[in-house]
Structure formats: structure tokens, C-alpha cells
Amino acid sequence: xxxxxxxxAIVVVGGASGLGLATAGLxxxxxxxxxIIDINPSSLERCIATLASPDLIVHxxxxxxxxxxxxxxxxxxxxxxxxRIDGLVNCAGVYPxxxxxxxxxxDWDFDWKINVRGTYxxxxxxxxxxxxxxxxxxxxxxxxxxxSVDAFKAHPQNAHYAATKSAVVSLTRSFALEFAxxxxxxxxxxxxxxxxxxxxxxxxxxxxxxxxxxxRNAELDDITSWIGFMLGEGNNYMTGETVIxxxxxxxx
Ligand SMILES: NC(=O)c1ccc[n+]([C@@H]2O[C@H](COP(=O)([O-])OP(=O)(O)OC[C@H]3O[C@@H](n4cnc5c(N)ncnc54)[C@H](O)[C@@H]3O)[C@@H](O)[C@H]2O)c1
Numbered sequence: 440x441x442x443x444x445x446x447x448a449i450v451v452v453g454g455a456s457g458l459g460l461a462t463a464g465l466x467x468x469x470x471x472x473x474x475i476i477d478i479n480p481s482s483l484e485r486c487i488a489t490l491a492s493p494d495l496i497v498h499x500x501x502x503x504x505x506x507x508x509x510x511x512x513x514x515x516x517x518x519x520x521x522x523r524i525d526g527l528v529n530c531a532g533v534y535p536x537x538x539x540x541x542x543x544x545x546d547w548d549f550d551w552k553i554n555v556r557g558t559y560x561x562x563x564x565x566x567x568x569x570x571x572x573x574x575x576x577x578x579x580x581x582x583x584x585x586x587s588v589d590a591f592k593a594h595p596q597n598a599h600y601a602a603t604k605s606a607v608v609s610l611t612r613s614f615a616l617e618f619a620x621x622x623x624x625x626x627x628x629x630x631x632x633x634x635x636x637x638x639x640x641x642x643x644x645x646x647x648x649x650x651x652x653x654x655r656n657a658e659l660d661d662i663t664s665w666i667g668f669m670l671g672e673g674n675n676y677m678t679g680e681t682v683i684x685x686x687x688x689x690x691x
Pocket of ligand 1: 452453454455456457458459476477478479482502503504505530531532533534553557585586587588629630631632633634635636637638
């Protein structure tokens with residue numbers, strides 16, 4: 440898959456572990472310049488130590504994307520360190536399960552504030568910076584949000600999470616339309632089960648794999664390759680789309 444991100448300044452939010460860390464690893468190999476934003480200081484430290492190499496520019500920035508003012512400060516700091524912002528990936532997210540009739544106010548607020556408000560906050564901060572930049576090729580900036588196949592399937596075991604991921608699809612479309620005249624591309628990916636440490640610990644992966652036509656969960660590189668493609672020069676014309684990469688689970 441063509442993934443030309445060499446030299447691009449890319450901010451990975453939630454990049455200290457799981458899908459975000461794997462995405463940062465792929466982008467680092469492809470010679471992007473990186474800033475990783477994450478709320479967890481010890482994971483962030485480990486992540487920077489893992490990625491560090493003499494040829495790589497990688498900055499770790501610790502903070503919480505939920506309060507808008509803090510998210511704006513974090514994204515500005517990241518772009519300031521990198522010199523510009525060509526790409527933003529929103530991988531921060533939470534997915535605790537709760538039966539549909541037991542979802543509490545606290546459950547709603549917890550999922551919503553990180554998955555939806557946090558995603559909105561970093562996008563808002565990034566497009567403000569991107570639209571003031573000169574074009575790099577045909578595009579001023581590319582954003583990739585992480586939704587979930589659950590945005591498109593009934594999911595009574597985790598209805599509040601599924602609703603937040605539908606909201607991410609909607610935000611992706613709204614930002615794409617609003618900032619298309621600025622040549623900013625906004626897309627999302629909707630995976631099914633991915634074998635991250637967090638998901639493995641949550642216990643739902645074997646059941647998901649058994650309902651997935653390809654017969655397995657996604658490995659990290661099954662998903663990061665798509666994120667890398669949407670962030671790179673291979674994509675100059677797709678915007679507002681959510682790409683479902685679910686091993687066929689969407690149809691099961
Ligand atoms: N793993 C799966 O099976 C799966 C499937 C579909 C979609 N997703 C989505 O992929 C994304 C990543 O999932 P993962 O399994 O890698 O999870 P993870 O917990 O390993 O990674 C999420 C990262 O986001 C960070 N984070 C959380 N809240 C934050 C905040 N307020 N501010 C800044 N950083 C914050 C965490 O510290 C963590 O490093 C999530 O959005 C999840 O919903 C995961």
C-alpha cells in the first residue's frame with residue numbers, strides 16, 4: 440500500500456500504547472517526524488524509549504485531551520516542536536463494557552468525554568493550525584480518527600461505546616465538509632477486534648474472532664497500514680469516509 444509519509448510532521452494522540460503505539464512505530468519506520476500525546480506518563484516514557492533512534496524525531500507530550508483548553512495546548516505544543524502539523528491520528532479511546540440496561544450516568548460521561556469530546560478537541564486544535572499552513576503537495580493536512588465497526592453494528596453488550604463511535608463517524612464527516620475548501624482531509628477507520636494488550640485483557644477478543652469470517656482478530660499491522668495510507672501522499676482525494684476494516688465481521 441503506498442504510504443508516503445517521509446518527513447511529514449504527524450501527531451499521534453493516545454500513542455503511548457496499543458494501536459496508537461503501533462501506528463507511531465509504523466510511521467517512524469516510514470521516516471515521519473512524530474509527536475506522541477498521551478495521558479499516561481509511564482506508558483509515554485516507555486513508548487519514547489521504544490521508538491527512540493538516532494534518525495528519528497519523536498517528542499512525547501503528556502496530558503489529557505478531554506478539557507478543550509488542555510487539548511489545544513497539547514496539540515499546539517506538538518506542532519510547535521515539529522514545526523508544522525501534516526497529520527493527526529486520534530487513537531485515544533476507552534471501551535469498558537456494560538449490559539445495555541445497566542449503563543450509568545458515569546459510564547456515559549466517561550466514554551463520551553474521551554471518545555467524542557477528546558476527538559473533537561484535538562481535531563479542532565489541529566485544523567486551526569493546518570489551515571494556516573502552506574499546501575504540502577495537494578493537501579494542507581490529513582486527520583485520521585479511530586472509530587469502530589461497532590458504530591455500524593448493533594452492540595447491546597456495549598451500547599454506549601458503540602454510540603460514541605457513531606459520533607466519531609459523524610464528527611469525521613462534519614469536519615471533512617467544513618474544512619474541504621482548506622484542502623484538509625478528514626477520515627476514520629472502523630476496526631473490529633484488534634489484539635492490543637488492553638483488548639486482550641478485556642476478554643472479548645476470542646468471541647469476536649469466532650464471529651469474524653476471516654477467523655481471527657486483527658493484528659496491529661492489519662490496521663496501522665490503513666491509517667498510514669490515509670495519512671500519506673497516497674491519499675489526496677478521499678475525505679469524510681470511514682473505512683471499515685473488520686475481517687468481514689461487519690457482514691456476520
Ligand atoms: N483494541 C480493539 O479491539 C479496538 C477495536 C476497535 C476500535 N478500537 C479503538 O482503538 C483505539 C485504541 O484502542 P487500544 O486497544 O489501543 O487502547 P489502549 O488503551 O491500548 O490505548 C489508548 C491510549 O489512549 C490514552 N488515553 C486515554 N485517555 C486519554 C486522554 N484523556 N488523553 C490522552 N490520552 C488518553 C491511553 O493512555 C492509552 O495509551 C480506541 O479508540 C478504541 O476504541 C480498539
